Amino acid sequence: MLIRRVAVTLLAVLAACGKGEKPAAAGHDAAKSGIRVALLTPGPISDQAWNGGAYAGLMRIKDSLGAQVSHVQTKSPQDFDENFRQYGSQGYDLVFGHGFEFQEAAARVAKDFPKTIYVTTSGHTVAANLAGMDFAFEEGAYLAGMVAASVSKSGILGCIGGTELPPVKASFKAFELGAKSVNPKAQVLTGYIGNWEDVSAGKEQALAYIARGADVLFQNADAAGLGIIQAARERKVFAVGANADQNGVAPETIIGSVVIDLPHALLTVAREVQEKHFTPRVISLGLKDEVVRWTVNPKLANAVPANITKSVDSVRALLRSGSMHLPVGATSDSSR
Amino acid sequence: MADALGAFLEGTVRTATPLAFAALGEALVERSGVINIGLEGSIIAGALGGVVTAGGAGTGVGLAAALVAGAAVAAVFALFAVKLRADQIITGTAVTLLSLGLTGTLYRSAFGTGGAALGTPTLGPLAIPGLSAIPLVGPALFAQPITTYLAMALVPLASWWLARTHAGLALRACGENPAAARAAGIAVGRVQTAAIIFGGALGGLAGGTLVLAQAGTFVEGMSAGRGFIAIAIVVLGRWQPLGVGLAALLFGAASALQFAFQAMGWQLPYQLFLASPYLLTLLALALARSRFVAPAALGKIVEA
Numbered sequence: 169m170l171i172r173r174v175a176v177t178l179l180a181v182l183a184a185c186g187k188g189e190k191p192a193a194a195g196h197d198a199a200k201s202g203i204r205v206a207l208l209t210p211g212p213i214s215d216q217a218w219n220g221g222a223y224a225g226l227m228r229i230k231d232s233l234g235a236q237v238s239h240v241q242t243k244s245p246q247d248f249d250e251n252f253r254q255y256g257s258q259g260y261d262l263v264f265g266h267g268f269e270f271q272e273a274a275a276r277v278a279k280d281f282p283k284t285i286y287v288t289t290s291g292h293t294v295a296a297n298l299a300g301m302d303f304a305f306e307e308g309a310y311l312a313g314m315v316a317a318s319v320s321k322s323g324i325l326g327c328i329g330g331t332e333l334p335p336v337k338a339s340f341k342a343f344e345l346g347a348k349s350v351n352p353k354a355q356v357l358t359g360y361i362g363n364w365e366d367v368s369a370g371k372e373q374a375l376a377y378i379a380r381g382a383d384v385l386f387q388n389a390d391a392a393g394l395g396i397i398q399a400a401r402e403r404k405v406f407a408v409g410a411n412a413d414q415n416g417v418a419p420e421t422i423i424g425s426v427v428i429d430l431p432h433a434l435l436t437v438a439r440e441v442q443e444k445h446f447t448p449r450v451i452s453l454g455l456k457d458e459v460v461r462w463t464v465n466p467k468l469a470n471a472v473p474a475n476i477t478k479s480v481d482s483v484r485a486l487l488r489s490g491s492m493h494l495p496v497g498a499t500s501d502s503s504r
Numbered sequence: 505m506a507d508a509l510g511a512f513l514e515g516t517v518r519t520a521t522p523l524a525f526a527a528l529g530e531a532l533v534e535r536s537g538v539i540n541i542g543l544e545g546s547i548i549a550g551a552l553g554g555v556v557t558a559g560g561a562g563t564g565v566g567l568a569a570a571l572v573a574g575a576a577v578a579a580v581f582a583l584f585a586v587k588l589r590a591d592q593i594i595t596g597t598a599v600t601l602l603s604l605g606l607t608g609t610l611y612r613s614a615f616g617t618g619g620a621a622l623g624t625p626t627l628g629p630l631a632i633p634g635l636s637a638i639p640l641v642g643p644a645l646f647a648q649p650i651t652t653y654l655a656m657a658l659v660p661l662a663s664w665w666l667a668r669t670h671a672g673l674a675l676r677a678c679g680e681n682p683a684a685a686r687a688a689g690i691a692v693g694r695v696q697t698a699a700i701i702f703g704g705a706l707g708g709l710a711g712g713t714l715v716l717a718q719a720g721t722f723v724e725g726m727s728a729g730r731g732f733i734a735i736a737i738v739v740l741g742r743w744q745p746l747g748v749g750l751a752a753l754l755f756g757a758a759s760a761l762q763f764a765f766q767a768m769g770w771q772l773p774y775q776l777f778l779a780s781p782y783l784l785t786l787l788a789l790a791l792a793r794s795r796f797v798a799p800a801a802l803g804k805i806v807e808a
Contacts, residue, residue, distance in 0.1 A: 212608060212724035214619030223617060241608075241724075326767075332774065359766030362778040366728035367719040368522075369759070372515050376763035379511030391723040398622055398720045417621050 202234040203261040203442045207434075208251050209241050210267050211364045215391035218411040218430075222266045222289070225434030232435060233442055248273035256281030262441045264289065264434060268333045274298055285441055285448075289430075290335045292450045299446075301433060304454025305335060305411075306342035306496050307487045308426035309386070311462035311480050312408050313346025316384040317354045318476040319406055319423055326357045326377035328396050330364035330389040339410075339426070341496040343386050349483075350476065357382060361392050370395030378403045384423065386410070397421060406468075415465040423471065424464040433459050456488040512757075512764045513644035517652060518718065520756025522547070522710035524655040524749055526734035527741065528662055529706030531748045534738055535666065536699035537679035537692075537801040541596025542581040544731025545603030546574035546704040550711025552607040555624050555722035556614055558715070563627050567651070567712045574708015575701050577603050582700040586693050589805050600731065608724040619722070626720045627651065649717035651709070655749075658706075662745035675699060679799030682806045692806055707731065736785050742796035751788075758784050 205226065213223035223239060230237045238260075240251050248270055255263045256277060262285045265274050271291040278286045278298040291300035316325050325347055327340040344356040357377055361369050370392035374385055378399065385400050386408040387393040393410065394417070400407035401421040409415060409425030433453055440446040453459035462480070464472060486492035526543055533540045553573030558566025581599045584590045611619070627649040635646040666672040675695055677685035682692045710730065715722055737755055741748030762777035 212619075213617050214612065214615065214724065216619060216621055220617065220619075355769075357767060357769045359763075360774045360778075362774070363728065365723050365725040367721060367723045367726050368519075368714050369728065369763075371718055372519060372760065373763045373766065376511060376515060376760075376767040379507055380767045382767075391726075394622060394721050394723065395719050398626075401622065 202236055203438070204236045204238075204259070205229050205438055205441075206238045206240070206255040206260045206263045208248065208263070208265050208270065209239065210269060211390045212241060213239070215364075215394070216412060216414060216417055217393060217409075218390045218428075219266065221412040221428060221430035222264065222434065225431040226264075228431045228435050229438040233438055235438065235442070245269065245273070249277055252277035252286065253280070256284045260284050262287065262438055264437075265291070267291075268335050271300070285446060287437055289433075294448050294450060296448060299437075299448045300450045301437070302450050302452045303335075303428050303433070304452065304460050305426060305428060306338045306494050307455045308428075308460045308462045309339040309342040310346035310487070310494055311484060312386060312424060312426050313343035313348075313356075314350045314480055314483065315424060315462075315464065315472055315476060316343070316386060316406070316408060317347035317350040318473050319471050320351075320354070320384045322381045322383050323351055323353055324355045324357065324381040324383065326374070326380075326382035326385045327359070328370065328373050328377070328385060328387045328389055328393075329358075329360045330392055331362060332360050336388050338496045339388055340386070342494050343408075345494065345496065350479075361389055364390040364392050367392050367395035367398075371399045374399035375403070378405055384408065406471075413463055415463065415467075419465060419467045422465050423468050424462060427461040427463050429459045429461065454487070455484060456490070508764060508767070510640055510643060512760050513641060514648075515760035515763055516753065516756040517644050517648060518756070519759045520752045521648070521652045521655050521717070522713040523730060523734055523737060523755055524659070524752035525651075525706045525713065526710040526731060527737035527748045527752050528655075528658055528745060529703030529710075530734050531738045531741065531743055531745060532662065532666070532675065533696075533699050533703035534802055535679045535743055535799055536675045536696045537682060537799055537804065537806070538585060538696050538700060539592050539596070539735075539803045540578065540581055540585075540700055540703060541593055541732075541735070542577065542599030542603070543596075543703070543707045543734055544600040544727050544729065545581075546577045546707030547711040547714070547727040547731050548607045548725070549577040549603050550574040550708025551715045551722055551726055552611055552711070553708060554712040554715040555611075555620055558624050559620065563625055563716050566624075566716050567709065570708045570712025570716070571705045572708065574711060575705040578700050578704020578707065581704070582697045586696050586700065591805070592803055604725060604727075611722055611724060622720050624715060624720050624722070627717045649713075651713045651717045654709075659745050659749035666745060676799070679801055682801050682804075696806075707734075710734070733781070739798075740785060740788050743798065744796055747796070754784065754788075755781050 207226045209219040211219045213219045226237050229235050265288040268290045270288045274286040274288050275293050285297050287299045289301045329336040347354040374396040383405040387396040388410045397407045401418045406423040409422045413427045414425045550570035553569035554566040557569040584595045585592045629647045631647040636642045674690045678692045678695045737751045741751035758781035765777050
């Protein structure tokens with residue numbers, strides 16, 4: 169009986185260790201002058217997209233500012249509060265919750281740890297030590313939609329997301345508006361996988377769209393998005409990269425990427441915190457700041473008609489100057 | 505419309521293949537009297553084994569590595585659950601959590617933070633001449649990767665083995681009445697251990713299929729609960745290999761239907777479609793009346 173109990177305990181301890189990096193794992197021997205910065209990602213940092221970009225940002229903060237950094241991948245929404253609290257109680261200076269879904273947990277926890285600044289990316293809640301970053305991803309998505317419609321033969325485009333988060337929804341809406349500005353008859357199909365990791369389900373969803381005639385797929389599904397790109401590659405249709413420059417992931421398939429320069433954005437905030445002139449606000453970043461970009465894959469640039477490239481440039485200029493506004497912003501979605 | 509139907513059928517079979525592997529393995533394990541909740545761990549380990557080896561050594565080696573990785577995880581479960589007679593549910597849960605965490609860590613140490621991207625070779629569909637030309641069902645059943653044919657072959661094989669061989673009888677005896685089995689000279693622990701390891705190997709193959717026949721990459725947590733769905737499939741299939749095979753197809757169909765619905769652009773809440781496989785299980789379990797029931801000693805700790 170005893171041996172059984174010991175055995176189970178041992179296995180449980182092993183399992184706990186296997187769950188990954190502990191917030192406390194950050195090196196305490198690092199330079200004392202540097203600030204301490206932590207990052208919570210909702211998914212694996214090997215997704216070459218949303219999470220990978222943020223991790224690259226964390227590494228840049230470490231390299232440029234000499235900060236002590238720590239990263240943890242949250243497994244479920246229950247982990248959000250817990251991990252925010254962990255870092256708060258350890259006296260971290262800055263904690264990023266990487267995504268819209270972290271907002272509420274950050275607002276709850278920030279009250280209890282006034283010395284720690286909490287920032288949620290694509291969030292818009294603000295308090296004394298709580299800020300949001302609002303990426304105008306939809307501006308890039310609009311340009312992507314223009315190009316997608318111009319390279320589509322069938323006029324059917326597909327949008328596949330992980331879950332129906334307002335920023336994701338807004339980007340699909342903008343993609344559709346962009347596509348219809350080029351081809352008013354374009355049909356845009358929108359669907360969600362239900363999570364951000366099931367790469368095989370992502371591929372199946374993409375194959376179902378391709379069977380419907382879709383020949384350009386815009387994906388915003390993090391790690392599961394790789395399955396969508398894989399489907400496009402096998403069936404020889406175009407895909408659009410998202411959140412990071414994914415043009416290299418499948419150079420013969422990805423027509424271009426809507427990039428968020430997460431490393432630059434995260435570093436900017438961290439620098440403000442280090443230099444002690446950070447003010448809590450919604451930090452809006454978009455095409456004008458070069459934080460959101462639409463990058464055509466140079467290997468497939470020939471596939472894009474010259475007149476489209478020209479109109480993309482002029483729309484980009486309009487969006488940057490603020491004289492054109494997209495009626496799709498995640499912040500204008502008051503339903504949540 | 506025929507196109508959409510064909511795509512739906514193909515999607516059904518593709519989605520069902522890994523589920524069938526995992527559920528067939530689990531069915532044999534459960535028939536030996538053990539419930540292995542750690543199946544999810546074998547699947548994710550198999551996926552990792554596949555991605556690590558296939559890049560350099562090809563898809564064949566990748567599948568073999570998936571098999572071994574899945575079996576290795578199951579061996580850990582067997583050590584605790586059979587040899588040390590620990591609680592099977594707790595052990596299985598621990599094995600799943602351990603594997604999900606450990607595979608992520610190992611993946612990063614093998615491929616760095618950037619991951620393997622889409623660099624892993626995949627098994628293309630292997631069309632069977634003649635049969636694959638049958639309208640509608642031809643491409644769905646006979647133009648699939650080799651793993652699908654393997655799953656198809658395993659169903660009757662497992663059926664036959666379980667019902668018609670001495671070893672199959674011994675396995676069933678362990679699950680129904682381990683004391684009687686021991687009295688008849690069967691080494692219950694050894695039979696159960698073998699069943700668990702074989703079941704884990706099939707779970708690993710399920711993971712290998714996800715990587716090598718479908719995604720072409722590894723993602724942390726990409727098993728996405730398939731191990732638990734497989735356990736539900738075993739119940740739905742009433743612990744019979746044929747029933748399990750059909751139940752796996754049903755689940756595949758439910759998932760494929762969800763993809764097809766979304767592709768139709770129907771303006772219904774997508775969560776409804778996502779829930780459909782699970783609703784189907786509940787419905788089937790509530791309505792199913794069958795002479796086949798769970799092995800009498802399922803999940804019970806066999807005292808030495």
